[in-house]
Amino acid sequence: EVExxxxxxxxxxxxGSLRLSCVGSGFTFGSYVMSWVRQAPGKGLEWVSTLSGxxxxxxxxxxxxxxxxxxxxxxxxxMYLQMSSLRVEDTAIYYCAKAIGMGLPPSFDSWGQGIPVTxxx
Amino acid sequence: xxxxxxxxxxxxxxxxxxxTLSCRASQxxxxxLAWYQQKPGQAPRLxxxxxxxxxxxxxxxxxxxxxxTDFTLTISSLEPEDFAVYYCQxxxxxxxxxGQGTRVDI
Numbered sequence: 565e566v567e568x569x570x571x572x573x574x575x576x577x578x579x580g581s582l583r584l585s586c587v588g589s590g591f592t593f594g595s596y597v598m599s600w601v602r603q604a605p606g607k608g609l610e611w612v613s614t615l616s617g618x619x620x621x622x623x624x625x626x627x628x629x630x631x632x633x634x635x636x637x638x639x640x641x642x643m644y645l646q647m648s649s650l651r652v653e654d655t656a657i658y659y660c661a662k663a664i665g666m667g668l669p670p671s672f673d674s675w676g677q678g679i680p681v682t683x684x685x
Numbered sequence: 686x687x688x689x690x691x692x693x694x695x696x697x698x699x700x701x702x703x704x705t706l707s708c709r710a711s712q713x714x715x716x717x718l719a720w721y722q723q724k725p726g727q728a729p730r731l732x733x734x735x736x737x738x739x740x741x742x743x744x745x746x747x748x749x750x751x752x753x754t755d756f757t758l759t760i761s762s763l764e765p766e767d768f769a770v771y772y773c774q775x776x777x778x779x780x781x782x783x784g785q786g787t788r789v790d791i
Contacts, residue, residue, distance in 0.1 A: 609783040625780050669781035671719040675728035677754055
């Protein structure tokens with residue numbers, strides 16, 4: 565059974581930084597495209613970033629480009645999202661998501677339970 | 686950026702009824718559309734991918750159709766556990782985008 569578990573969220577001041585982690589199990593982690601998707605309180609889903617299985621190809625939403633950095637360590641079945649210059653509007657639940665198939669952009673067949681990030685002074 | 690418009694915003698139905706949810710893309714996306722279900726406090730769950738392929742473990746009462754710009758998710762007979770918010774998502778081009786959601790209420 566595929567499992568994804570996020571960690572690292574919390575409260576941070578505007579302009580601050582935070583690193584989210586996602587550990588995967590139940591599948592060959594390095595063979596799959598992985599992504600981060602977020603959901604602001606009471607709002608819909610917003611794609612944030614996607615990383616190829618090898619880690620060589622990275623994609624970002626315009627809203628986070630230049631501030632967020634996605635990476636992975638396939639030896640540890642881990643994916644990361646380094647978030648810098650955080651803004652109030654980055655407040656959301658952040659989900660780690662696994663791609664279905666090899667196509668890009670991906671759809672997501674497995675999701676973590678989500679981790680809240682609050683940016684507030 | 687491709688904009689996905691879902692309608693209606695809210696659908697009020699009873700168990701056993703048929704639900705028809707619509708998703709319209711601002712430009713053609715071939716068959717690259719997925720549908721997700723989200724219940725309060727839970728992560729989204731993939732129902733249908735590439736317009737008409739049911740995801741693993743999804744009951745047969747869920748079906749997807751459409752291509753180009755117009756897509757439909759049909760729930761043939763609503764079960765109590767189907768009352769939730771449904772999102773469509775396009776993966777035709779970057780950035781992949783989601784619709785604003787349709788809430789299916791009792």
